[in-house]
Amino acid sequence: MTVELYGQARLLAGQKIVEVALPVRSSPADFAQRLADKYPALVGKAIRPDLSGPMDSYVLNLNGVEFISGASVELRQGDTLLLFSSQAGG
């Protein structure tokens, strides 16, 4: 699964785009755990310390269209997850 990182998450991971193995039906916790495994620097910054999902100050978005609020989501081949700050305004 392709994951695009933005903001501080990108700077901490040192990469814009990362690949993470995720089950077809994935929850935010699945995402957080797999991403934390590869990029532990994100824990406590973009990912909750308990690995239950992104920090409140971040959002997960599917393909630039659907914001993932908490429930599991079905992922398809070619899907991309985006992780960016929830304070999108300014």
Next chain:
Amino acid sequence: MYGYHGQVMLIDLTTRKVAWEPLPESILRRFIGGIGLGTYLLYRYCPHGVEPLSPGNTLIFVTSPLVGSRLTTSSKFAVLTKSPLTGFIGDSLSSSFLATEIKKTGCDAVVITGRAASPTLLHITNNGVDYLDGAVLIGLTTSETEQAVKAKLGGMTRVASIGPAGEKLVKYASVANDGGRQAGRTGSGAVMGSKNLKAIAFRGSRPVEVFEKDALDTIGKDLTLRSLGPATEKYRTLGTMANVAVFNRLGTLPTKNFQQSTFDQAEQISGEAFVQSHHVKNAHCANCTIGCEQIVTTDDDGKQAKGRMEYESGFALGPLVGVGNPNTVIRASKMCDELGMDTISAGATIAWAMECFEKGILTPADTGGIDLRFGNEDALLKTLELISRREGIGALLADGSRIAAQRTGHGSEAWAMHVKGLEMPGYEPRSLKTMAVALSVATRGACHNRSSAYEADFSARVDRLKVDDERGRITAEGEDFSSVLDSLIWCKFLRKAFTDLHAESAAIYRHITGWDMTPGELKQAGERINNLKKLFNIREGWTRADDTLPARVLTETLPTGIVQGIGLTRDDLDMMIDGYYRARGWAADGTIPPAKIRELKLDDIVEQPSAIR
């Protein structure tokens, strides 16, 4: 009185008379301070139908009960006037030491009318008002003006000034303070210039007491801790320029005068790129623990420019004009700050002109030989300079895109990207449908700041690419929430640090003033303030036709990115605006029924309800 002085200073520049009017508790509780109190004062003191650049217009500086409390982000003030850009309410916010100094002169607000006989430096202290010669300051940039005034009156003096753009009455000129901060949008700097006011210096010594200092200190410490947490992380790390890469990806980054919503050079001017290559340091406003200001510098061989970089400036002087060179964006933003011009309106008006040039409607003869095409960095910088002097093509562009398009014709009004005359900020409404409503109905014109409606679009709460009749209600709630923030005055970047803004702020208000204030009363104050803004606009000629979006938004679909093919029809926008009016309890034509005016306790303030359309 605690938290307030309970009085407003009225200065008539023509007669040089100064008067003090009381501000009773009944007014202060209803309108709080900042934008709210300023709206009340504007409605009260600004004559109906006044020409914005005439002596009769009022220029109002307002503090708030939080100013002087030392709570984090509390050093803010509002500037209000009848806007020369829109003809409707012009309200702006700025920050830092000036807010506290205004309050220390012994007033909660200063209302300025008339016109000084010659260029003037107004010196306001708690002993009164002095008229000093401002001629020596004419032509100076905003920072040069501030330095000159401090050299003359003392380093602890705080200064509101205009730059060359305000002197030339550029209709989107801003008022600057404290090292380059700007009360931007809507042209308050032009109003100040029309009054022959080059600068206003404030120096005071009257303290403002709070009712329960110990309780307030305890709350303040807790709020400070929260302000340093994850709720504000984005602002401290990348600042608002973090928006660029995300907005580009989501197809919401207005590019080349809103012709598209993705920019192929977005990554070059992203927040991530700025942090890595241009960042100097973070800076803080007075009494602020967040420290959101990103100070950046150029890194090429040209003349060095160092200044603040925010998303709106970055978008308007970057993608909107087709420029992807961060050094040029930094230079252009710094120029606007020094010349004293709103970056959004400047960028958007130039973007309109660039499109006209590429379509052959403006020619090199019109531009004085400038090749005014999208992406031409030299052309951008040169045109900004000309606008500030009202010379060459700058003379056409200094009045904003609406008037420039009206004068130019050839159908160019279709791509003048403004609402009510105020140029649009960096949120593409076709791919942010809640924002589409908010931009169309905002009282000061196309404004992202007075509703924060984009929050819904950037969440699972709505489908940002689809319309429905709930968007109006969401917009109204966002506006009322923002009005509370803007009247207390809290920095909007602190908003996510609150668990319950109204409950926490009501408690803080009680600790400051000693007056009981419930969360419900505070919430209603937000609604009241937005209704009074609308009543001011109705008095000045607003009709439903003014709540709209530019023709381009309603006739063209987006051509690139994941939002390719997405558009917004007139019928869909009208449906959402209908929902907004219903949510507000207004009539179908957007006017406010007498019952709503009475409900909001505005009936003793506004003109007879029967006189309001």
